[in-house]
Amino acid sequence: MKEGPKQAGAAKQLFYSQRVAPYVFVLPFILSFLIFFAYPVVSTILMSFQEVLPGQTRFIGFDNYERLWNDSFFTALKNNTRYTIWTLLILIPLPLVLAVFLNSKAMRWSGFFRSALFIPTLTSVVVAGTIFRLIFGQTDLAVMNMLRHAFGFETINWLADSTTGMFVLVVLATWRYAGINLIYFLSGLQTIPQDLYESAEIDGANRWNRFWRITVPLLKPVTIYVITISIYGGYAMFTESYMLWSGNHSPNDIGLTMLGYIYRSGIEKNELGFGSSIGLTLLAIMLVINIIQLKFFGLFKKEED
Known part of the structure; x- marks a missing residue:
């Protein structure tokens, strides 16, 4: 009976010790990381080398990865790459220029325009996609076809061609995501000291030079x-x-994406092993691309003393 209080006191002292307490505080993060990130990643890697069927699995080596060369993988990769390039060309310079204008003291109704440009970001992607499908419909009464009629052009099916379909995707992305990038650039602009602009103006720098020499760097x-x-x-x-495209099957796969390909293979066709190999390949591609662009911007260079 005498050892009970001593043991409780020792346990309490151990719990409140400076050595143990940090591990106790980080334990929830470690558990969530292991359960919801590490375990799924390891399982995905293992499944990419397996044929996963209901109730049974068997290792098939690199067969799933070899299938990537003979399937729709490159079509989906091409579509995503085109989409990414177009969004980078539009959703980087356009929000930056808008942010510069809205950050200017001479800009009137700045708060209104900020809110108006940010509202599309709050719109559900499902709702936005449905609305744009109606706007760019194939009927004569679709908004964009009516606009074409006003200029003497014929009705077209916007979502039946690779070029016009990609145009619709990029327009949707611009409408929905320009606002969030605008907020990022605005927050960055507000951290730049105004003294730099005033000093440059005194030295004779015009607005264009101040933009390229101060704002952009x-x-x-x-x-x-x-x-x-x-x-x-x-x-x-x-x-x-x-x-x-009202589903994951567009004409000639012009709207097929990498995640759509994973969904088609892993869920619709119940080929979880093949879907896992697609996902890991996509992860590797994105990792390489981001490392290249970070290397290009000099993020990995050691700071000089």
Whole structure:
């Protein structure tokens, strides 16, 4: 009976010790990381070398990866790459220029325009995709076809051609995601001291020189972040395509994406092993692309003393 209180006191002292307490505080993160990240990643790697069927699995080596060369993998990769390149060319310079204008003291109704440009970001992708499918419909009464009629052009099926279909996807992405990138650039602009602009103006620098010599270099960290998340968003795009084409089967796979290909293989065809190999290949591609762009911006260079 005398050892009970001593043991309880020792346990309490151990729990409140400076050595144990940090591990106790980080334990929830470690458990969540192991359960919800590490375990799924390891399982995906294992399944990529397996044929997974209901109730049974068997190792098949690199057969799943060899199938990538003879399937729709490159079609999906091409679609995502085109989409990513177009979104980078539009969703980096356009929000940056808009942010510069909205950050200017001479800009009137700045708060209104910020809110108006950010509202599309709050819209559900499902709702936005449905609305754009109606706007770019194939009937004569679709909004964009009516606009074409006003200029003397004929009705077209926007979502039946690879070029026009990609145009619709990029327009949807611009409408929905320009606002969030605008906020990122605005937050970066507000950290730049105004003294730099005033000093440059005194030295005779015009607005264009101040933009290229001060704004662009000092926004480099924000720009790198926006480019990184844009690359990820471009290759992870799925819902927009799924809603525009009312499913995962577009004409000649012009709207097939990498995630759509994973969904088709792993869920629709119940080939989880093959779907896992697609996902890991996509992960490797995105990793390589981001390392290249981070290397290009000099993020891995050692700081000089």
